[in-house]
Amino acid sequence: xxxxxxxxxxxxxxxxxxxxxxxxxxxxxxxxxxxxxxxxxxxxxxxxxxxxxxxxxxxxxxxxxxxxxxxxxxxxxxxxxxxxxxxxxxxxxxxxxxxxxxxxxxxxxxxxxxxxxxxxxxxxxxxxxxxxxxxxxxxxxxxxxxxxxxxxxxxxxxxxxxxxxxxxxxxxxxxxxxxxxxxxxxxxxxxxxxxxxxxxxxxxxxxxxxxxxxxxxxxxxxxxxxxxxxxxxxxxxxxxxxxxxxxxxxxxxxxxxxxxxxxxxxxxxxxxxxxxxxxxxxxxxxxxxxxxxxxxxxxxxxxxxxxxxxxxxxxxxxxxxxxxxxxxxxxxxxxxxxxxxxxxxxxxxxxxxxxxxxxxxxxxxxxxxxxxxxxxxxxxxxxxxxxxxxxxxxxxxxxxxxxxxxxxxxxxxxxxxxxxxxxxxxxxxxxxxxxxxxxxxxxxxxxxxxxxxxxxxxxxxxxxxxxxxxxxxxxxxxxxxxxxxxxxxxxxxxxxxxxxxx
Numbered sequence: 001x002x003x004x005x006x007x008x009x010x011x012x013x014x015x016x017x018x019x020x021x022x023x024x025x026x027x028x029x030x031x032x033x034x035x036x037x038x039x040x041x042x043x044x045x046x047x048x049x050x051x052x053x054x055x056x057x058x059x060x061x062x063x064x065x066x067x068x069x070x071x072x073x074x075x076x077x078x079x080x081x082x083x084x085x086x087x088x089x090x091x092x093x094x095x096x097x098x099x100x101x102x103x104x105x106x107x108x109x110x111x112x113x114x115x116x117x118x119x120x121x122x123x124x125x126x127x128x129x130x131x132x133x134x135x136x137x138x139x140x141x142x143x144x145x146x147x148x149x150x151x152x153x154x155x156x157x158x159x160x161x162x163x164x165x166x167x168x169x170x171x172x173x174x175x176x177x178x179x180x181x182x183x184x185x186x187x188x189x190x191x192x193x194x195x196x197x198x199x200x201x202x203x204x205x206x207x208x209x210x211x212x213x214x215x216x217x218x219x220x221x222x223x224x225x226x227x228x229x230x231x232x233x234x235x236x237x238x239x240x241x242x243x244x245x246x247x248x249x250x251x252x253x254x255x256x257x258x259x260x261x262x263x264x265x266x267x268x269x270x271x272x273x274x275x276x277x278x279x280x281x282x283x284x285x286x287x288x289x290x291x292x293x294x295x296x297x298x299x300x301x302x303x304x305x306x307x308x309x310x311x312x313x314x315x316x317x318x319x320x321x322x323x324x325x326x327x328x329x330x331x332x333x334x335x336x337x338x339x340x341x342x343x344x345x346x347x348x349x350x351x352x353x354x355x356x357x358x359x360x361x362x363x364x365x366x367x368x369x370x371x372x373x374x375x376x377x378x379x380x381x382x383x384x385x386x387x388x389x390x391x392x393x394x395x396x397x398x399x400x401x402x403x404x405x406x407x408x409x410x411x412x413x414x415x416x417x418x419x420x421x422x423x424x425x426x427x428x429x430x431x432x433x434x435x436x437x438x439x440x441x442x443x444x445x446x447x448x449x450x451x452x453x454x455x456x457x458x459x460x461x462x463x464x465x466x467x468x469x470x471x472x473x474x475x476x477x478x479x480x481x482x483x484x485x486x487x488x489x490x491x492x493x494x495x496x497x498x499x500x501x502x
Contacts, residue, residue, distance in 0.1 A: 035065040038474070039305055039315035040285075041293050041329070043072040044079020045095075045460045046450040047321030048279035049104070049467025050474075055283045058475050068285045069313060071305070073292035077280060078273030079322070081460065084421050086349045086396055091387055093347050093423045095272055095460045100264035101181060102461035103188050104468065105275060112278035115269035122369060122389050126151075126158050129368035130233050133379045135360065138165060138233060139368055166234065169227040173235070173258065176224050180255040183208040187465045196472045200437035200452050203469060209252055213435040213456055217254025218247040237372030240382040243458075244345045244402055246375045249431035256457040272460060296320075297332040298445060317474055320442070321450040321467070326426050335447070337438035340455065342426035348405040350397045352417035354384070365392070380409050394418075428458035440473060448474060 038054065040047045051068050058064045076082070084093040098105050109116060127142025140158045143150050162170060186207045187194070197203035204210035212220065217239065221231050235258065236247055242257040243249060249257075268274055280287060292308045296318055305313040320329075325342050356364045359371070371384045382400040389395045399405055399413070404424065410417060438452040453466035 035067055036062060036316035036478075037302075037314060038063065038066045038068045038317040038319065039303070039313060040068065040070045040319045040321055041296075041305075042079060042320070042322035042450075043070055043077035043276060043280060043287070044321060044463065045081060045276050045279075046463035046467045046470075047079070047319065048077070048276040048283070049464045050319055050321060050450060050470050051283040051285050052108075052279040053468045053471030054474065057471055061475055061478055063317075063475060063478055066316075068283060069288065069315070070280060070285050071288045071291045071293050071307070071313075073290065073327075075290050076273070077287070077289075078271075078276045080425060080427065081271070081273040081276060082423075082425075083271040083273065084347075084349055084423060086421055087351050087419055089388060089396060090271065091349060091396070091398065092267060092272060093349070094425060094427070097260055097265045097267060098272070098460060099181075099259060099262070100266070101185065102459075102464075104464035105461050108275045108279060108464075109268060112275075112282065114274055114278065117267045117269040119265070120388065122386050125369040125386075126154055127368040128370045128372065130237055130374065131359065131371050131379070132374045133376055136368075137374070142369060162234075166227060166230040169225070169230040172224050172226050173221070173230065176221070176226075177255060177258050177262070180209070180212070180252070181259055187469075191472075196476045197469050198440055198473055200440065200456060203453070204252075204456055209456070212252035212255060213250050214433060215251045216248050216433045217251050217257075219433070220251035220254070221247070233374065236375050237383070240375065241372060241400060243428055243431065244343050244382060244400065245431060248433075250433040250435050252435075253431040253457045256459060256462070260459070275460075293329055295330040295332070296447070298443060298447065303447065317446040317448070317478075319448045319450060319470065319474070323426065323429075323451050323454065324438075324449070325429075331442070331447075333443070335442045337442070337449070337452075338436045340438075341430045343428055343430045344402070345425060345427040346401045346404050347423045347425070348399040348401065348410070349387075349419075349421040349423075350399065350410065350414060350417055351394070351419040352397070352414045353393050353395060354397065355413055355415040357415075358413055381405070381413075384413070429455055431455075440470065441477075446474070446477065 040050055047070060051070065054063060054066070054068065080094040082094045083090045125142055126140055128140045129136045130138040140161065141154050143154045184207065195206060197206065201210060204213065218231060221235065231247055238261045239245055239247055239249060239254055239257050242260050243253060247254065291311065293305050294308050295306045297304045303315040303318045305315055305318065323342060324337065325340050354364050354367055356362060356367055359367050361367055369386045373379045373382055380401065382402065384397060384399050387396040387398050404422060410420065435455045437455050438449055440448060440452050442449050448470055450463070450466050450470050453462065456462070
């Protein structure tokens with residue numbers, strides 16, 4: 001049979017391009033094979049964790065080849081993890097401390113060869129005072145002699161002194177914290193035994209933490225038979241320092257706050273923000289700094305993100321990893337989330353010398369290294385702590401207040417100031433009980449909200465845990481989408497491949 005040159009060309013082209021033969025019967029086209037775009041709004045620990053776990057967990061899916069675009073409205077990454085420089089020294093201004101059982105953060109530090117920063121001698125000092133606005137209602141002992149055996153004796157004396165004041169309530173508080181931490185540790189269980197969660201409520205119920213969000217910390221501690229004296233003094237000091245709020249916060253947020261006051265706390269040398277930077281750098285992310293997203297529109301098969309610079313981005317998946325409470329992003333179609341306010345914490349850094357007369361003391365050495373306060377609207381600050389001691393008359397301090405610390409207040413608190421730096425940050429939600437949660441999935445497609453989990457509790461590690469679950473949720477829903485298409489040689493269902501591939 002003689003074939004014309006045209007027929008031969010068509011046959012050769014068909015053999016070399018099988019996809020052309022399947023256009024009429026297979027919805028997969030050349031255009032469909034392009035890698036999906038995953039767009040993440042926010043470069044904090046939540047967003048950077050999503051990028052990290054997407055890269056690590058998506059090996060057998062189309063998302064493995066995805067382009068990850070990240071948008072940060074500021075000129076730096078890290079979100080609410082940031083540092084401040086005072087007289088050449090660097091201090092944490094945002095998320096400051098990590099718990100010894102924050103296993104994601106530990107993994108990030110080890111994975112990227114970051115250095116764990118140990119507390120300084122002044123930070124480890126046991127001298128703590130509880131100020132009621134007129135006097136110290138309780139003060140622990142401190143020691144200026146830096147010998148290990150002296151520190152142990154002082155620590156033992158403080159333990160005895162606290163037991164005399166608070167009794168067995170201290171043990172009950174410890175048991176309450178330990179029980180909460182044990183439940184939280186379930187989020188590190190093997191992928192085979194840990195579900196993918198599509199709601200905050202489901203995630204909390206599975207770990208046994210949900211009921212803590214339905215009552216206040218005060219109610220929960222009363223139920224645990226803690227004395228009102230301990231709750232009104234020590235517990236109040238801790239919640240005011242860690243969350244800027246009273247013991248009327250929800251029980252889970254309060255428990256997390258108390259866990260952040262124990263021993264073994266640590267941070268990253270040079271700043272905790274480096275965890276986010278390393279996660280982004282090692283996740284093959286296209287980073288857009290100073291690119292504020294102003295609108296997200298779902299246009300059929302994709303999302304269109306527009307920035308205040310006039311740029312437009314096409315995304316198959318959009319992940320919001322910044323609190324929507326204080327950003328003006330327009331969604332089309334509109335989304336529905338519960339109204340929420342952020343608690344602003346004003347961190348003021350001062351180099352100078354505290355005024356002992358403000359506290360009724362004659363010498364600055366008589367003022368505890370950490371001054372916490374009771375819940376009283378007339379007390380103008382939540383805490384004052386010494387960060388670094390340069391000499392007996394020159395120190396660096398950190399002051400937490402609920403409003404900006406005025407110069408007149410600082411002039412009362414300090415006898416000398418050589419440098420003052422003020423930071424105002426929307427640190428965490430204002431916690432209430434019972435808590436109401438925004439959805440993880442903001443529409444019926446692929447618009448996700450990491451910070452929905454923050455209404456349970458807000459820490460760097462909590463954001464990483466939420467980010468890890470979010471990555472798994474995106475992958476599982478993409479697999480479901482793939483399995484609903486006509487089968488191909490490498491299509492796997494969500495149930496058969498999710499855990500083993502991870």
